[in-house]
Amino acid sequence: MSQGVVHIIDARRPLERWAALLRAGTEFLYLGRDAGRLRALQELAGAGGRLAPLGARVGQRIELLRREYIGLDRHLAQPQDDLLWQASDLAERNPYTSSLLHDCCLLWEAQEHLREDRGPALVFVENPVLGLELGRALRNLGREVRHATGSGLLDALPWLLGPARIAELFRQAVSSRLWYLRSFCAKRAQLRGRLRPPASGDYAAVLTVWADGKNFPPGAPKERDAFWGELPGHARRSGARLLYLATVLDWVHPYAEVLESLRASPEAVLVPEACLGLGRTLWDLLRTLCWRPRRRRRFTLLGRDFESLFGDAVRQERAKPRQCVALKYLRVGAALARLGVRPESLLHLYENQPWEKMLRLGMRRALAGVRCDAFLHMPFSRQYLSFFPSGADMRAGLAPDRLLVPGEAWREIFEREGMPPERLEVCAALRHEHLFGVACGPAALGPAWEVLVVGPLDDQELRGMLGLLAAVGPEFPQLGFRLKLHPTMAEEEKGRIRKDFLTPAAPWLRETSEPVPALLGLVGAVMYTSSAVCYEAVACGLATIFVGAEPGPAMDKLDWFPELRLAAHSAPELRAVLAGFLDQGPEEAARRSARAAAELPRLFRAVTPAGLDRFFHPAQPLSQPQGGSREQH
Structure with a gap:
């Protein structure tokens, strides 16, 4: 060379x-x-x-x-x-x-x-x-x-x-659309005669849920949900009629099996694939294939020109069918109007993904006066930029009418980031109510400390973390590392992870299938990348270790509160963090527990009947919701 x-x-x-x-x-x-x-x-x-x-x-x-x-x-x-x-x-x-x-x-x-x-x-x-x-x-x-x-x-x-590169991405665009079209037609065929349309009339809310074949009990009303907690049961007991908009997790369970579980439920359920036909789908496939945003200037950030990367990002966008997936939700509002369904509000889980924005737009266009509310169901990293609507989005009325947050600390974050305070309301931490009853504390200090390694869903993040751990783990024979793989990670990927990292050459790392709440009572520290388990670890008074490994961006859900965790971005840093963890005494564990007791109520508000009512009844009347008739748009 x-x-x-x-x-x-x-x-x-x-x-x-x-x-x-x-x-x-x-x-x-x-x-x-x-x-x-x-x-x-x-x-x-x-x-x-x-x-x-x-x-x-x-x-x-x-x-x-x-x-x-x-x-x-x-x-x-x-x-x-x-x-x-x-x-x-x-x-x-x-x-x-x-x-x-x-x-x-x-x-x-x-x-x-x-x-x-x-x-x-x-x-x-x-x-x-x-x-x-x-x-x-x-x-x-x-x-x-x-x-x-x-x-x-x-x-x-x-x-x-x-x-x-243009030719490569165009081939991918055509291939992905053919795959999407086949998938859509197969789902429409499986839908035929399988799922009854919801009855017409007034509903308190359209509630978005993920359907996995197990979360709608056959022949019995839905009482709980993994994301909405006890809100479904509370709504039924208080007389609030719900319609469930169910996104089928067909990458986890077969589509037909999930539909059968929905049909066996007495609840009113609609799936997005029932809201549009083949013609609309073909139109979406064609127009997204040719799409490019109209712009007034070259793409720059802080005065640096990244125009070629922006052009490539547009072509990458066209190479996948995700715009078509989002546009599917645009038709939900019109389908509800045709069925004579009159919801007072839409309640969806908030990550501000494209499908959420399309759902809100479609509801507002088709159903006059509907209130579009969103619930922040999980902690998130500063780098989840999608969670913050731009100023232009706010001025154009594209944000939720209300953003319901699980604790005062999150309200302060959104207000600091530019969300109007009248759009924010603290309700209840539906997914984190169990944190208020945790009885486990740090593992007893001794020669066999355990570290729980929490696997994220993203396999590249997990490989980055395990790669760093493989470089330094053997140096700490007094520590045991337990790997908990994400429950919805594909089995093939789990197999590859086991083959690459859970080898006889790494006896210090072993896999565990025990549930996370039980594991938190058996370990002294939790190692994570983008998992929200770090908040459960904080609540239990455990040491939390964020590993921001090469090559991807760091997506630490505790980065808003850096004092609550340790962080490592390289093998030397992780080595120092683990050595420091071993040197900690009972005083540091007591400090962590005291800090957790002080922070927990600000992060997550306990679930009460009044807090659950807030999901259906705003604390103070809103000015005119952003919805309107189709003609207004």
């Missing part, structure tokens, strides 16, 4: 050809989100590998761009309530569903890191457009750059990477 050359390598190609250079200590950067691929690179590099740790600095840049990125729609030259924009992951601004912000920060950090010529470097990229833009920027800085794409033509003519 020539002195000072930067090789920009397509990380999706076989990596073995770079093994010798990696083992020789050539610095390498990984610009992507695939923790398995990063681990493979580290294994190729061996002990002499020199990975440039970008994760923490990328996180700092995300925080720096956070406020401006929430106002992403300032670039638009179209109505704020444009359906295809609001149905997109780009408009959602969630790092889980759109990689635009993360890619911008990776590009920015890589440019700064490689600005000075410190010798040769290998840069592995997942997104070819990011690699192309990095190459251009480094050439402008005087660096020598070579591309390694696995294609001799593209290596010789890197400007062809752009057209090749």
Whole structure:
């Protein structure tokens, strides 16, 4: 390799050809989100590998761009309530569903890191457009750059990477739409004659739920829900008539089986697939295939031009059918109107995803005067930018009429982030009522401390955390690590995790199938990435350890309250955190318990009948709800 050359390598190609250079200590950067691929690179590099740790600095840049990125729609030259924009992951601004912000920060950090010529470097990229833009920027800085794409033509003519990427994403767009169309037709066929339409009349609320085949008891009214707690039973006892809008978890249980469970329930239930036909679906598939947002300017953040990454993000959007999934919910309001259903309000779980926005828009357009309320059912990270409507969204009436939050601390956060205080109401922590009765405390200090490792649903996050733990865990024989995999993670992925990490070479890490509440009474600390179990650990007075591993963005749900947790973003940091945990005495455990007792009431308000009533009856009358007739829109 020539002195000072930067090789920009397509990380999706076989990596073995770079093994010798990696083992020789050539610095390498990984610009992507695939923790398995990063681990493979580290294994190729061996002990002499020199990975440039970008994760923490990328996180700092995300925080720096956070406020401006929430106002992403300032670039638009179209109505704020444009359906295809609001149905997109780009408009959602969630790092889980759109990689635009993360890619911008990776590009920015890589440019700064490689600005000075410190010798040769290998840069592995997942997104070819990011690699192309990095190459251009480094050439402008005087660096020598070579591309390694696995294609001799593209290596010789890197400007062809752009057209090749466009063709690749277009193929994905066509393929994903064909898959979605087949899936929709199959669901419509299974629906036929299986689910009776809800009866007409007045309802207190349309309540959104996830249906998994087990949460609607056959022949009996629904009393509880995993997300809504005891609200269904309270509504029935108080005479509030509910209609359930059920999203079927067909990636967990077969669609037909879930429909059978819904048919056996006496509750009024509607599924979104019953609200539109084949014609509307075909129209959505075609118009999203050709969609691109109209803009008034190039895409910049803090004065930096990321136009090419924005264009690629739009093409990535078109490559998946998620806009069509969201648009399905737009038709729910019109379907209810046709059925003669007159709900007083819509109550949905709040993450401000595209389907939620489409549901609110459709309800407001079809049902005059309906109140659209949302419930914050879980703690969330500062980086869940979708939770904060932009100023333009607020002015266009796209936010919920009320946002019901589980505690005073969350009301303060939303108000600080710009949500009008009259839209916020503290009700009850429906999913966290069990925290007020926890009786477990920190594990007794001794030679066999246990650490619960909580697996997130996202397999890349889990691999990142376990990769760091594998590097330092063997150094702490006095600690036992129990891995609790997410219950809804696909079995195939669980199998791959077991194969890669739960090996005879790692006897210090073992899997557990016990429920989390029981495990919290057996451990002294909880290690997590994006799981909300960290709040249960805080309530139990346990040490909480956030692991923000490479390569993805950190999504710590305790980042609003950094004093309540320890944090590690690299192997040395995790080593220091675990050593410090071992050094803690009973005094620190007592301090944690006292802090938890003080914070818990502010985070989660206990469930009371008055708090449950607030879901159906606002504490103070709202000004005119944002709903209206179709003609008003």
